[in-house]
Amino acid sequence: MPVWFVRGLRRGVVTTRYPARPDSSAASLPTPPAFRPRELTCELVDRMIAVCPGPALRRSDKTLVFDAGACTACGWCARVAPGAVASSGEFELAATDRSALVKTIPILGEQQ
Amino acid sequence: MKPTPDAAVTAEKLREQIAAQFGRSLHIRTLDTGSCAVCEQEIRLLAAPHYDLHRLGFFFTPAPRHADLLLVTGPMVRAFELAARKAYEAMPGPKVVVATGACALGGVYRADPFVHGEVEAVLPVDVWIPGCPPSPLALLHGLGVAVGRLAEKTPGLTFIAADEIPGDGA
Amino acid sequence: MTAVEPRAPGGIREQLVRTLADLGRLRAQDGGVITIRIPAGALEQATHAAAGTPGVRLADMFAADGDNTVLRLVWAYEADEPGYVITETEIDGEQYPPLSDIAPAAFVEECEIYEQFGIRPAGGKPLNRLMLPPHAATELPTLGHEPSRPPEEVHAPHTVGGQAFEFPFGPVRQVGVESLYYGLVTSGEEVVDLYLFTWHKHRGVEWRLRGKAVPEAIFLAERAEGLSAVAVGWAFAAAAEAALGVTPPPAAARTRAVALELERLYNHAAATAALCQATGLSVGQAAAEIALERLLRLNASSFGHRYLFGVVEPGGVGRAPDADVLRRELPGAYGELRRVADALLSTNSFVDRLEACGILTAEQARRLGLVGPVGRATGLATDARLAVAAGPYADHPVNVITAVSGDVFGRFQVMLGEAAESVRLITQFLDEGTGADRTLVPSRAGTGLGWAESSRGEVLAWVALDGAGRITRARLRPGSARNWRGFDDACRSQNVFTDIPIIEASFWLTAAGMAR
Numbered sequence: 001m002p003v004w005f006v007r008g009l010r011r012g013v014v015t016t017r018y019p020a021r022p023d024s025s026a027a028s029l030p031t032p033p034a035f036r037p038r039e040l041t042c043e044l045v046d047r048m049i050a051v052c053p054g055p056a057l058r059r060s061d062k063t064l065v066f067d068a069g070a071c072t073a074c075g076w077c078a079r080v081a082p083g084a085v086a087s088s089g090e091f092e093l094a095a096t097d098r099s100a101l102v103k104t105i106p107i108l109g110e111q112q
Numbered sequence: 113m114k115p116t117p118d119a120a121v122t123a124e125k126l127r128e129q130i131a132a133q134f135g136r137s138l139h140i141r142t143l144d145t146g147s148c149a150v151c152e153q154e155i156r157l158l159a160a161p162h163y164d165l166h167r168l169g170f171f172f173t174p175a176p177r178h179a180d181l182l183l184v185t186g187p188m189v190r191a192f193e194l195a196a197r198k199a200y201e202a203m204p205g206p207k208v209v210v211a212t213g214a215c216a217l218g219g220v221y222r223a224d225p226f227v228h229g230e231v232e233a234v235l236p237v238d239v240w241i242p243g244c245p246p247s248p249l250a251l252l253h254g255l256g257v258a259v260g261r262l263a264e265k266t267p268g269l270t271f272i273a274a275d276e277i278p279g280d281g282a
Numbered sequence: 283m284t285a286v287e288p289r290a291p292g293g294i295r296e297q298l299v300r301t302l303a304d305l306g307r308l309r310a311q312d313g314g315v316i317t318i319r320i321p322a323g324a325l326e327q328a329t330h331a332a333a334g335t336p337g338v339r340l341a342d343m344f345a346a347d348g349d350n351t352v353l354r355l356v357w358a359y360e361a362d363e364p365g366y367v368i369t370e371t372e373i374d375g376e377q378y379p380p381l382s383d384i385a386p387a388a389f390v391e392e393c394e395i396y397e398q399f400g401i402r403p404a405g406g407k408p409l410n411r412l413m414l415p416p417h418a419a420t421e422l423p424t425l426g427h428e429p430s431r432p433p434e435e436v437h438a439p440h441t442v443g444g445q446a447f448e449f450p451f452g453p454v455r456q457v458g459v460e461s462l463y464y465g466l467v468t469s470g471e472e473v474v475d476l477y478l479f480t481w482h483k484h485r486g487v488e489w490r491l492r493g494k495a496v497p498e499a500i501f502l503a504e505r506a507e508g509l510s511a512v513a514v515g516w517a518f519a520a521a522a523e524a525a526l527g528v529t530p531p532p533a534a535a536r537t538r539a540v541a542l543e544l545e546r547l548y549n550h551a552a553a554t555a556a557l558c559q560a561t562g563l564s565v566g567q568a569a570a571e572i573a574l575e576r577l578l579r580l581n582a583s584s585f586g587h588r589y590l591f592g593v594v595e596p597g598g599v600g601r602a603p604d605a606d607v608l609r610r611e612l613p614g615a616y617g618e619l620r621r622v623a624d625a626l627l628s629t630n631s632f633v634d635r636l637e638a639c640g641i642l643t644a645e646q647a648r649r650l651g652l653v654g655p656v657g658r659a660t661g662l663a664t665d666a667r668l669a670v671a672a673g674p675y676a677d678h679p680v681n682v683i684t685a686v687s688g689d690v691f692g693r694f695q696v697m698l699g700e701a702a703e704s705v706r707l708i709t710q711f712l713d714e715g716t717g718a719d720r721t722l723v724p725s726r727a728g729t730g731l732g733w734a735e736s737s738r739g740e741v742l743a744w745v746a747l748d749g750a751g752r753i754t755r756a757r758l759r760p761g762s763a764r765n766w767r768g769f770d771d772a773c774r775s776q777n778v779f780t781d782i783p784i785i786e787a788s789f790w791l792t793a794a795g796m797a798r
Contacts, residue, residue, distance in 0.1 A: 003625050003628060003629070004565040004566065004569075004625060004629070007569065007621070007625055008565060008568075008569070011569070011572070013161075014161050014162050014572055014575075015161055015162060015163070015164045015167065016162055016163060016164075016249070018163075018249055018252060019252060019253060019256055019262055023249055025249070025579050025582070026247075026249055028579070028582040028583040028586070029247050029249070029250075029582060029588070030582075030586055030587050032242070032271065033271065034271050034272060034273040034274070035271060035272055035273060036272075036273045036275070037272060053497075053498050053501040053502075054214070054219045054220055055218065055219065055222065056219060066271055067219070068242055068266070068269075068271060069214075069217040069218070069219065069240055069242045070214060070217055070218055070219030070242075071214070071219060071242060071244075072214045072219055072220065072243075072244035072591075073243070073244060074244075074501065074591070074592050075586075075592065075600075079600075086273045086275075088269070088271055088273075090265065090269060090271075091243070091247060091249060091250050091253075092249075092250065092253040092265050093241065093242045093243065093246075093250065093253075093265070093266055093269075094239055094240065094241045094242075094250070094253055094254035094257040094258070094264060094266070095239070095240050095257075095264055095266040095267075096238060096239055096257065096258075096264060097267075098217075098232070098237070098240055100264070100266045100267045101217075101240060101242060101266055103269070103270060103271050105270075105271065105272055140457075141457065142457050142458050142459075143454060143461075144454075144459075144460045144461040144483070145461070146461075146482075146483045146484075146485055146794075146797075147460065147483075147508075147794065148505045148506065148507060148508030148509075148511075148792075148794045149460055149507065149508050149509045149792040149793070149794045149795075150508035150509060150511075150589050151508075152458055152459060152460055153509065153552065153589075154588075155458045156458040156459075157571065157574070157575060157578075159458075160555075160568065160571035160572070160574070160575060161568050161571060161572050161575075162571075162572065162575045172457040172458065173457065174455075174456045174457050186483075187485065189482060189483055189484065189485055191415035191481055191482045191484060192453070192461065192482040192483070195453050195454055195461070195482060198454075199454045215505075220502075220505060221485060221490075224486075224490070225421065225422055225423050225486070226422060226484065226485050226486035226489070226490075227485055227486075244591065245508075245588075245589065247588065
């Protein structure tokens with residue numbers, strides 16, 4: 001048993017200060033996308049929707065409807081539209097209202 | 113299901129009550145409705161040294177009678193529905209239900225003969241935590257939101273890249 | 283304890299193929315795996331011949347729908363270069379020969395096939411309920427034809443001196459563990475029998491994969507058993523690649539291997555933490571969790587995801603690891619785990635709980651076809667990384683770690699040995715170079731078998747694609763789907779209730795991998 005006591009003392013504290021202070025390990029977590037409206041075209045958005053493995057992306061006329069709750073941050077939409085999709089860097093996504101996770105993004109790019 | 117104005121007031125009062133009662137001491141029960149097992153691993157790590165939820169006054173309990181919050185993973189497999197309802201009903205009120213992970217939020221499985229596709233189809237959900245899986249940090253944030261200690265960020269998020277906000281010129 | 287078992291004499295593959303081909307005909311050779319079509323009348327004889335060949339085991343059995351149901355048996359041979367041979371047989375009517383009488387490892391699959399396809403072994407042996415829930419209200423679709431009558435729920439008769447009672451435990455259990463139902467039969471303290479059910483987590487993954495294209499299918503396959511995402515994704519991608527005659531570029535194959543070894547490492551760290559929790563050693567649990575968290579953060583910083591989702595893609599990989607970060611951080615993260623292990627091995631009160639607990643004999647492991655550390659701890663040296671066929675392990679042969687005690691301690695020792703091996707392998711793969719490319723994958727018809735060694739054991743996947751490259755039948759068999767059948771034998775060997783969590787931690791399986 002002494003081996004554990006000494007080990008523990010020597011190891012020190014690893015506990016995060018989150019939420020009081022930010023935690024640097026958050027920087028390497030996968031996060032949902034952030035879109036660039038001026039780079040989005042309807043055709044590009046349709047390709048993103050086709051490649052999305054879940055129901056996170058929908059298009060309603062000239063609006064992209066993004067359900068951050070359904071997003072698994074797989075990155076496939078960014079892969080087919082690299083200029084139009086960046087990483088949001090957001091991991092604090094808890095919501096008390098499901099609809100607050102569904103966002104609309106205008107499609108402002110040139111139509112082909 | 114949009115809440116009626118009366119229900120909205122009641123929900124607000126309930127949140128205040130929850131913050132008053134659970135804000136500093138919360139007992140959490142977990143419920144797996146068909147996950148791939150990874151969400152459970154992240155939940156277990158909440159009690160691990162790196163995250164230590166006990167320092168925030170949160171505790172895990174296996175006893176439904178002692179639990180204040182039900183942390184639910186998985187897409188609500190239909191064959192599990194009865195067990196899910198029993199687990200929920202065994203908890204005395206006031207209680208909070210937190211659906212966690214993309215499966216629980218309808219992101220991985222559509223509703224079909226095997227699964228409901230989301231927890232909300234069977235249990236009344238108060239807080240939704242996205243992620244596949246939600247990391248322990250995301251879970252801590254979600255638990256803080258559930259007891260009213262942390263502010264929600266989602267209403268203010270646009271998921272529009274900062275280098276391009278419409279109407280910003282350039 | 284560390285051993286490379288002497289290889290069985292060469293020629294086993296030739297012997298097996300010749301014996302089976304004599305009874306049927308060669309139907310295909312996809313990616314080095316021969317499929318032999320055996321007529322229904324010769325199936326019993328073929329099964330006898332294969333099961334009786336030394337060095338051959340029945341790795342999986344499954345069916346597929348067609349004009350008649352087609353029954354496939356996957357035989358694994360352990361020769362100088364281990365591999366697989368598949369027999370396929372069209373079953374006309376409701377019955378086929380009683381294969382589990384010849385190869386007991388097939389019983390669980392016979393139950394599964396009955397529920398999904400309505401065909402059963404001749405002889406009227408009762409079959410257990412497996413994936414379908416008992417509630418009449420749930421009408422679940424099947425992969426083929428529904429059974430003409432529901433499966434019986436027959437448990438093996440047990441004799442015990444005095445009264446025995448069964449108490450149900452679960453599916454909602456203690457905090458932070460998956461839902462799992464045990465029927466625990468006891469006469470007081472000791473475990474007389476233990477039944478496991480996972481139908482409450484059955485998401486119908488194989489049913490859902492039908493009609494999907496391969497990339498989307500990998501997304502779902504990874505999430506069949508998320509703690510083995512790389513292994514199941516790799517096995518499935520390899521099955522599709524074998525079907526389409528495609529090989530990933532060598533650098534991408536090494537990337538897959540690095541991810542697979544990282545997955546093995548974190549799972550073994552998690553199992554160590556679970557063993558400490560089960561034995562009540564909280565300090566050890568905390569120390570092991572520190573190691574686990576470091577490994578998960580290493581996964582995130584090197585591959586972009588704590589659980590390595592999204593690495594495997596058809597034809598290769600979606601991303602290459604940050605080799606600098608891995609080289610820099612891996613020794614420290616593994617060192618953390620190694621120090622915990624050393625401290626545990628010198629803690630007698632911990633080791634005492636593990637020794638002679640949950641014993642499985644090599645005979646039981648062989649009879650049930652157990653894989654992974656569970657099988658290797660009894661002395662069986664099966665490891666799917668040896669079944670190479672020009673994969674990344676060809677140039678970096680794995681030292682297969684075995685033990686002989688077959689108890690929890692043996693399994694723990696195997697896991698620790700494998701963790702050290704994983705670090706060695708990762709270093710070698712990084713030195714040779716990893717990449718993020720993919721071979722172009724055509725869209726055409728084909729069938730293929732894929733495999734990978736997850737931390738829990740051999741994962742098998744088989745896929746049939748139509749002319750547009752969409753799935754007509756996908757078979758996923760994670761290591762958990764094989765090894766849970768050994769759990770009740772392990773719990774029954776003179777153990778008491780408090781041993782059950784310890785044995786469960788030493789198996790480190792998932793309910794998701796069984797139920798899928």
